[in-house]
Amino acid sequence: MTLYFGDILPYLPVMLKALWVSIYVTLISFAAGGVLGIFIYLAKASRFKALQLVSNGYIEVIRNTPLLVQLYLIYFGLGSVGINFNPLWSVLIGMTLNNSAYTAEIFRAGISAVPKGLREAGTALGMPFHQTFTYVMLKPGIRNVLPALTNQFIVLFLFSSIGSVIALDELTSTLQNLNSQTLRTLEIFSVGAVLYFLTSAAIAFGSRITERLAFKW
Amino acid sequence: MIITVEGLHKSFGKLEVLKGIDCAVAEGEVLCVIGPSGSGKSTFLRCLNFLESFKEGHVTISGHNLTGAKTNLNAVRRDVGMVFQSFNVFPHMKVIDNIMLAPMKVGKVSRADARSRGMALLEKVGLTNKADVYPSTLSGGQMQRVAIARALAMEPTVMLFDEPTSALDPETVGDVLDVMKKLAEEGMTMVVVTHEMGFAREVADRVLFMDAGLIVEEGTPAQIFESPQHARTQAFLSKLL
């Protein structure tokens, strides 16, 4: 078995374009899921038992079932009752909903990790809660969640490969297509793996730099 | 009387921590509260600005009735300053910003006025050269002095101190106590929960000895420290001095 990477060089642009699809699908789901996650966290942290129950149930169901099954439910399941989403929308919806559950938990952990004393100091100075939250708890809270959010982003990026199962044109499905075209299996998949790895590493590195620059206290 | 406490009871679930506290503090008076751990002294102090809520009892402080129907708790806390055992200085802001935050956001003071007020307070606590640094570079005693300046920035009428020196290295305790002494000399009404008996003896106008949720004995420092009347007071003091 010989490896010859030269054969696949002309296909690099196609792979990079597909990588970009993976990336922007991740970006959209991360942002949308993040916003949704904030609302779910607020529901869970609220005083209303009904909201707590619904948000907790949502989080537990999402976290204990595979993303692939969630995707099948959206693409095939909803399709069978007339709600048709194309592969791109199915993946975006699936990844957004999935991400929102994890993001909600990340926010909960980050906020609760802010020392209680800081909050009391803000209250003792006469600040109403929304001010204490904005000026005293938010920045330390964000610093707490940055590593977890970065990790979640990378996990989401790796999850985007699941889109290949319903024929979304992201990197993994492109790799499978190229594989059947060129039969250079090992070369194609190793290059693909390296592309994924380099992107993940770049994201992790970027996050560490951001942490050092933005949170210099 | 700038502070009046009547029949204050406080329970955490089934555990009754304050079993009926009656107390009054005059303007300009320095009241020190001493007692063993678990006596409820910190809980009592924290009830005075309603950081701990209570259902039974009556507290008025600086003209506010804490359990009144129309009372705005934020307004109460603007008039009552608190210094914590664990300092609770905001780590993500420079020292001067720590002090300026509440006056600007709550007191609606302009940035320039807040800054000049802040610098004046830093001079009072002896830390003007630390105005633009982050708290992580400060020692415990320095952080506590910043916390005192931060509380004073709101120009409170009463200052509450919850074991302000218990978490400090012995070398820095003196600096913080000096600041508190100065405040007392300037006529600030202070309620101080402390283990520093020397401070209580020297600065307090009155001393309260608490044990198991009740005030066991109260009097001037001379009365409490030289001739304690109750057996429990005597037992507590003999272990310390």
Next chain:
Amino acid sequence: MVGLMDFVQYLPPLLRGAGLTLVICVAAGVLGSLIGVVFGTAKASPCFIARAISSLYVNFIRGVPILIILLFTYFALPLMLPALTFSRGFTAVVGLSVYSGAYMAEIVRGGIQAVPKGQSEAAEALGMHYFTRLRYVIFPQAMKIAVPPGIGFLIALVKASSLVSVIGFVDLTRAGRIVTTLNQEPLLTFLIVGALYFVISYPISLLGTWYERKLA
């Protein structure tokens, strides 16, 4: 609209799929843990070469999607060892073990490094050298710390195992796909599939919560 009672006939294949999911998860969990202990210890060791090699493996695998790992294993194994034929189940377990090994290694490394430095120093002061210290003092404590994240990963493994359906292994997800071609009811079928995954995962997460509470 197929009624719930009619659906009962489809339960056996789904339950078989669930059983196979459990089997490959247990297998990959055990193998992955062994790999994780070896590479995690290496990654936390003072020896540069051990750290370098395990970092290469751990960091690379953690930066690549599980699907790529499974596909690579599926295509690469026959190419590397052309004389042998590999069952789908074997490929699935190998791929999942390689995946689990990397994540378990990070958990083990984290556990080792979370043991207070004073423990190692005290053991060193008593005259123990590295491997003795590791075996009797560091490792037992590290494993206790590693249990909650380990359990968390087991749940992730159960979910990741759903991807072996892509390489044709008939796990719970693939069984679900097959059933939907028979009954044309993807909504109901996959809700049941999801429920079955939940039944497998949720007790594991409760175990994790119970263990964490026990520690506190």
